[in-house]
Amino acid sequence: MTSTVKGKVEIxxxxxxxxxxxxxxxxxxxxxxxxxxxxxxxxxxxHTVIVEGKKIIFKLLPSGMLYPGKVCMIGxxxxxxxxxxxxxxxxxxxxxxxxxxxxxxPHAHVVMPYHKTLDKAQESHRSKEHKIGTTGRGIGPCYVDxxxxxxxxxxxxxxxxxxxxxxxxxxxxxxxILTKLYGENPIPFDEIYEPARDWGKAMAPYVGDTTDLLxxxxxxxxxxxxxxxxxxxxxxxxxxxxxxxxxxxxxAGGFTGTGLPINSLTRVIAVVKAYTTRVGEGPMPTEDKGxxxxxxxxxxxxxxxxxxxxxxxxxxxxxxxxxxxxxxxADVIALTKLDVLSDMDxxxxxxxxxxxxxxxxxxxxxxxxxxxxxxxxxxxxxxKGDISHCESLDSxxxxxxxxxxxxxxxxxVSVALIGVGADRNQTINLGL
Ligand code: GDP
Ligand code: IMO
Ligand code: MG
Numbered sequence: 001m002t003s004t005v006k007g008k009v010e011i012x013x014x015x016x017x018x019x020x021x022x023x024x025x026x027x028x029x030x031x032x033x034x035x036x037x038x039x040x041x042x043x044x045x046x047h048t049v050i051v052e053g054k055k056i057i058f059k060l061l062p063s064g065m066l067y068p069g070k071v072c073m074i075g076x077x078x079x080x081x082x083x084x085x086x087x088x089x090x091x092x093x094x095x096x097x098x099x100x101x102x103x104x105x106p107h108a109h110v111v112m113p114y115h116k117t118l119d120k121a122q123e124s125h126r127s128k129e130h131k132i133g134t135t136g137r138g139i140g141p142c143y144v145d146x147x148x149x150x151x152x153x154x155x156x157x158x159x160x161x162x163x164x165x166x167x168x169x170x171x172x173x174x175x176x177i178l179t180k181l182y183g184e185n186p187i188p189f190d191e192i193y194e195p196a197r198d199w200g201k202a203m204a205p206y207v208g209d210t211t212d213l214l215x216x217x218x219x220x221x222x223x224x225x226x227x228x229x230x231x232x233x234x235x236x237x238x239x240x241x242x243x244x245x246x247x248x249x250x251x252a253g254g255f256t257g258t259g260l261p262i263n264s265l266t267r268v269i270a271v272v273k274a275y276t277t278r279v280g281e282g283p284m285p286t287e288d289k290g291x292x293x294x295x296x297x298x299x300x301x302x303x304x305x306x307x308x309x310x311x312x313x314x315x316x317x318x319x320x321x322x323x324x325x326x327x328x329x330a331d332v333i334a335l336t337k338l339d340v341l342s343d344m345d346x347x348x349x350x351x352x353x354x355x356x357x358x359x360x361x362x363x364x365x366x367x368x369x370x371x372x373x374x375x376x377x378x379x380x381x382x383x384k385g386d387i388s389h390c391e392s393l394d395s396x397x398x399x400x401x402x403x404x405x406x407x408x409x410x411x412x413v414s415v416a417l418i419g420v421g422a423d424r425n426q427t428i429n430l431g432l
Contacts, residue, residue, distance in 0.1 A: 007218040012269040014231030015324040017278040020271040021336030023047025026063035034222040035071045036064030039257030040247040041229035042079040044135040046305025068098040076107035077257020079142040082199035105210040106155035114174040115141040121182040133280030143246040157200030211259030226254040232324035243282025251328045270330035277311040283370035286314035300340040315348045323363035336419035344382035350375035388421040
């Protein structure tokens with residue numbers, strides 16, 4: 001397949017279990033990009049951007065929103081919670097930000113209030129060992145309706161008459177499930193229909209054919225950045241199922257989630273945190289439940305941007321990382337939060353697992369395999385002192401540079417950007 005692409009289409013994805021710092025990298029990239037696109041997931045994401053000390057957490061809107069004159073899109077693959085969408089827009093306005101122009105796909109599915117009720121009801125009915133620890137944002141139930149062909153799409157909110165019938169049909173089924181299966185109260189029609197009609201009115205100015213706009217933008221030579229949410233190991237197919245989210249978080253999701261053709265892609269950027277975190281349930285071989293985990297959590301501020309939950313922390317898992325980079329065809333790594341590892345006497349890296357007495361460096365998403373896997377570590381020297389003001393590779397302590405080179409050698413992928421702090425400017429750009 002020969003690429004006839006004129007524009008630059010880059011995709012940025014999380015290479016671990018989410019919260020790698022994708023928001024910061026997207027925002028830092030901002031001035032070069034013409035169009036920013038979210039393509040999967042919904043308001044379960046929490047992408048933090050810090051500009052001159054001011055923090056903004058994007059849950060649904062792309063992290064390029066702070067660039068007036070640019071375009072931000074919500075692609076068809078996203079599940080869109082209209083309440084959250086309008087709230088985020090309102091908050092940006094209240095805080096006095098000028099913002100990018102926003103276009104929403106009419107084909108994005110709508111997260112309705114009953115999806116959130118169902119998400120919470122399902123989670124509370126799961127036995128202790130089967131809980132997923134979802135964000136409760138209605139993501140799973142909304143994607144279920146999409147694939148069952150029962151969903152409401154953004155375009156359905158725009159026609160008040162047909163919306164009435166669609167809401168009535170949906171509630172008939174959902175109320176049956178809520179009352180009969182979960183012992184919840186039924187949801188009254190007006191409680192859904194009236195707000196949904198108002199959401200349609202408020203959202204109408206933003207709805208546009210995102211796929212067509214993107215295809216034209218490619219022909220016009222524009223620079224498009226697809227912003228992944230969550231992380232590879234939370235992918236519905238390629239993650240640690242069932243402890244995953246309900247969308248394709250890998251680069252593949254970028255094509256179905258926007259309509260861009262596969263051969264339009266020009267670069268794949270993996271966002272990798274310098275250690276590992278996970279929020280919610282499911283296996284995590286390098287999790288440290290002791291002092292190290294607590295120290296990373298405190299130093300790294302590892303508390304969920306959406307739910308505030310403490311993130312589980314541990315050393316970098318190279319077995320999992322190599323899998324994620326290969327699976328996504330990563331061209332370069334944006335390595336974040338290197339500063340959090342400062343002042344450690346030594347830094348460990350998990351290079352293989354011991355599974356039932358056998359050493360392996362092959363990743364496997366099977367939950368039993370990962371629960372049994374004991375990480376085998378290589379120990380590297382740490383470095384002392386604050387690196388958060390470093391602006392070049394040369395200004396980093398030699399052992400910090402060694403850590404970066406170690407990652408490059410072990411993965412075969414070069415590091416193009418290093419995060420040394422949470423602010424937009426606390427970044428060493430090596431050519432991203
Ligand atoms: P995302 O979901 O991948 O966008 O990541 P989150 O925003 O959920 O979590 C990343 C956290 O780390 C946020 O609090 C960021 O402000 C912060 N962060 C991002 N990059 C860096 C970095 O290089 N150093 C430090 N110390 N913090 C960072
Ligand atoms: P960003 O984009 C980290 C996790 C939840 C739970 C599982 C399923 O900020 O990296 P869901 O509500 O999606 O059905 O929950 O996925 N999860 C995330 N973890 N970062 C995220 O997004 C996440 N989005 C979902 O904690 O374990
Ligand atoms: Mg996050």
